[in-house]
Amino acid sequence: MNIDSCYKIGLVLKPHGLKGEVTVSIDPDTPNDFATLDAVFLASNERLVPYFIQQVSVRGAKAFVKFEDVDSAEDAGKISKQTIYLPKTARPKSTRGEFYDDEVIDFEVIDETSGVLGNVTEVMQAGANRLLVLMHDGKEVLIPVNSPFITSINKSKKKISVDLPEGFLDI
Incomplete structure (x- = not known):
């Protein structure tokens, strides 16, 4: 599995208990119900490795997960700090006017009065x-992702139109 064909949904934080469970931080952009997942990929040495989920307990933005073949605190420690x-292809399609954070990286941002501002480097x-x-x-310019700032998003042309208030870029 290629990392470019995947999207980040969380991070393994640390071991939880003595039987191989881990504490996971779930990204707010994660559309899936984390508790229903059967398997995920963990990034290890620039590669994605599949891990099958035995049990999940979700509490807010954190989950306690038991993966197959991770049976001790030592095993859990080996996968700590790995991105999930x-x-x-498993992600639901975003609705019109909405986007996932990784979808708009490198999109060109154009202001109605100032013209081309630059390309999106990240969504924070x-x-x-x-x-x-x-x-x-x-x-560095930070533009809020809400109206009235963003007027349109054209995913096929990779362009975001914005209408920034006068003096916004001078701050």
Whole structure:
């Protein structure tokens, strides 16, 4: 499985207990019901390795997971700090006007008055707010992902149109 054909859904934080369970941080962008998953991929040495789930207990943004063949705290420690992925093909299609964070990386951002601002380098979570991150004139610009700032998203052309208030780029 190629890492480019997958999307990040969480991170194995640390061992939980003595029987191989781990504590997992679930990304807020994860559309799937984590508790119903049968298997996931963990990133290990630039490769994705499949892990089959025996048991899951979800509590808010964390889950306690028991993987097959991870049977001790030592085994659990070996997979700690590994990123968890699922294939992009398993992700529900985003609705019109909505997007997953990884979908808009490298999209060109165009302001209605200033023209081309730059390309999205990441989508950052700041509390309850999502922000588009891009470089413009040598400085980092953070644009909130909500109206009235984003006016349209064209996924086929990889373009995001924004209407920024006067002076926004001078901050």
